[in-house]
Amino acid sequence: MIRLENVHKSFGDLEVLKGINLHVKEGEKVVIIGPSGSGKSTLIRCMNYLEEPTSGKVYIHNHLMSRSRRAFINKIHSSMVFQQFNLYPHMTVLDNLTLAPVKLKKIPRKEAEQTAMGYLKRVGLEEKAHVYPTTLSGGQQQRIAIARALTMQNRIIFFDEPTSALDPEMVQEVLDVMIELSHEKNFTMVVVTHEMGFAREVADRIVFVDGGVILEEGTPEHFFTNPQNERTKAFLSKIIR
Amino acid sequence: MSEIQGSLKMITNGSVLLYLIKGLGFTVVIAVFAVLLGLVIGTILALARNYCTSKKTVIFKWLSTAYIEIFRNTPLMLWIFIGLVYFPSVNVSAGFSKALGLSRTEIALLIKGIIALVLFTSSVIAEIVRGGLNSIPKGQFEAAYSQGFGIVRTLTLIVLPQTFRNIIPTLLSQVITTVKDTSYIANIAVAELLGRTFQVIQISPRYTGFTSQNVSDVFVLCGLACVMYFAINFTLSCIVRRLQKPKVRKPVSV
Ligand SMILES: Nc1ncnc2c1ncn2[C@@H]1O[C@H](COP(=O)(O)OP(=O)(O)O)[C@@H](O)[C@H]1O
Numbered sequence: 001m002i003r004l005e006n007v008h009k010s011f012g013d014l015e016v017l018k019g020i021n022l023h024v025k026e027g028e029k030v031v032i033i034g035p036s037g038s039g040k041s042t043l044i045r046c047m048n049y050l051e052e053p054t055s056g057k058v059y060i061h062n063h064l065m066s067r068s069r070r071a072f073i074n075k076i077h078s079s080m081v082f083q084q085f086n087l088y089p090h091m092t093v094l095d096n097l098t099l100a101p102v103k104l105k106k107i108p109r110k111e112a113e114q115t116a117m118g119y120l121k122r123v124g125l126e127e128k129a130h131v132y133p134t135t136l137s138g139g140q141q142q143r144i145a146i147a148r149a150l151t152m153q154n155r156i157i158f159f160d161e162p163t164s165a166l167d168p169e170m171v172q173e174v175l176d177v178m179i180e181l182s183h184e185k186n187f188t189m190v191v192v193t194h195e196m197g198f199a200r201e202v203a204d205r206i207v208f209v210d211g212g213v214i215l216e217e218g219t220p221e222h223f224f225t226n227p228q229n230e231r232t233k234a235f236l237s238k239i240i241r
Numbered sequence: 242m243s244e245i246q247g248s249l250k251m252i253t254n255g256s257v258l259l260y261l262i263k264g265l266g267f268t269v270v271i272a273v274f275a276v277l278l279g280l281v282i283g284t285i286l287a288l289a290r291n292y293c294t295s296k297k298t299v300i301f302k303w304l305s306t307a308y309i310e311i312f313r314n315t316p317l318m319l320w321i322f323i324g325l326v327y328f329p330s331v332n333v334s335a336g337f338s339k340a341l342g343l344s345r346t347e348i349a350l351l352i353k354g355i356i357a358l359v360l361f362t363s364s365v366i367a368e369i370v371r372g373g374l375n376s377i378p379k380g381q382f383e384a385a386y387s388q389g390f391g392i393v394r395t396l397t398l399i400v401l402p403q404t405f406r407n408i409i410p411t412l413l414s415q416v417i418t419t420v421k422d423t424s425y426i427a428n429i430a431v432a433e434l435l436g437r438t439f440q441v442i443q444i445s446p447r448y449t450g451f452t453s454q455n456v457s458d459v460f461v462l463c464g465l466a467c468v469m470y471f472a473i474n475f476t477l478s479c480i481v482r483r484l485q486k487p488k489v490r491k492p493v494s495v
């Protein structure tokens with residue numbers, strides 16, 4: 001489904017990813033954890049080519065990613081949810097959800113709107129269809145962003161710290177939506193997060209990244225009871241109170 | 242009869258007043274036209290300067306950068322004179338000339354002035370648009386790319402609409418500046434307000450009843466021009482100020 005082969009990424013002299021090999025299977029829920037600045041965002045952003053690797057290969061569904069194929073591959077295979085929501089502020093919530101399906105997938109507007117309303121209902125925000133995103137709380141905006149990701153009906157969803165910009169009381173409402181999504185067998189989810197409770201509940205596999213390499217990976221069971229790497233242990237002891 | 246009374250007779254003379262009001266009309270139309278066309282050209286320049294960064298397109302970045310910097314850093318008056326000598330003389334139809342109430346030679350000169358004004362104004366607007374583009378958060382591009390939009394539709398559907406909305410006050414301020422800039426055209430053509438004001442001053446004795454011009458003629462006519470420019474621009478300034486007032490955000494509900 002998603003395959004990274006020896007991916008390196010540098011920003012100028014700073015080498016952020018130092019040879020990442022990762023294979024995410026169809027329907028798998030992978031949670032990426034690691035200290036801040038370790039390269040988690042860069043890693044997940046290489047998967048949909050928001051960052052172009054300096055070297056190495058990224059395959060999505062056996063399509064080799066490239067700069068010129070990014071738009072096409074993202075259109076048919078993946079969606080992304082960002083830390084800062086990144087909703088389009090000049091459009092209503094409903095237009096945010098229908099823009100890509102109508103413009104990219106050529107779905108008739110009426111049909112796209114019906115689909116969008118369905119997803120809004122699913123994230124519990126049907127009544128917000130006609131307001132502008134900036135009038136909503138962070139938690140609501142992030143749920144809208146998840147609904148927007150779903151409207152493309154792609155099988156892969158990337159989440160880059162979706163709850164890190166939220167006030168604490170709004171974290172759970174977003175996690176609840178993500179947990180509900182994780183029950184869908186055919187969704188492939190790659191999630192960067194510091195929410196260990198979520199990771200434990202949802203992850204098929206946890207990947208620990210530090211210093212631009214994958215130091216350890218395994219099931220939540222493995223991670224929370226029997227981590228091997230010293231750095232993993234140190235990280236987990238800091239983050240689990 | 243005092244000199245000032247003679248001068249005032251000019252602006253109570255219906256045909257003189259109408260002549261000057263038409264001049265104001267030309268001024269406003271030229272300024273709005275220059276800003277609108279400047280917005281089209283300026284947007285293209287701004288997009289080229291900002292986003293033509295790949296090897297194949299970088300030439301457009303350099304061309305547009307050169308254009309913007311050359312026009313922004315040289316006086317408009319210079320380009321009006323260069324235009325007077327080098328820009329083509331456009332021959333309009335007799336009907337058009339009649340409709341505008343300007344001679345065909347006058348129109349040809351006016352068009353040269355307008356071209357210079359548009360070239361100049363588009364360089365200024367290009368930088369306004371670029372400022373707007375640069376203030377759009379990177380996340381907007383990333384959201385669009387992650388959905389599968391390419392650069393063209395990311396710009397047209399997501400980035401430019403937000404950019405234009407954000408720069409409306411600055412563009413209106415530019416209309417104010419351009420209204421004032423139209424007066425440079427008075428140096429080569431008699432159509433807009435200042436050119437016509439000079440024209441009336443030259444022939445003032447026809448209306449004042451005196452045998453030669455008086456200082457008070459200049460005072461009255463320039464005073465009137467002043468009032469007219471002020472009325473237009475002050476109104477625009479008030480609109481700009483209202484638009485720039487920070488909007489009261491609806492309190493966020495949880
Ligand atoms: N566009 C960029 N330009 C330069 N440096 C960057 C850029 N993006 C990330 N970095 C650097 O790469 C390192 C890893 O960043 P990131 O992948 O965001 O880490 P994480 O998400 O794990 O906190 C950091 O040191 C960061 O400063």
Ligand SMILES: [Mg+2]
Nearest residue numbers: 040041042161
């Ligand atoms: Mg990050």
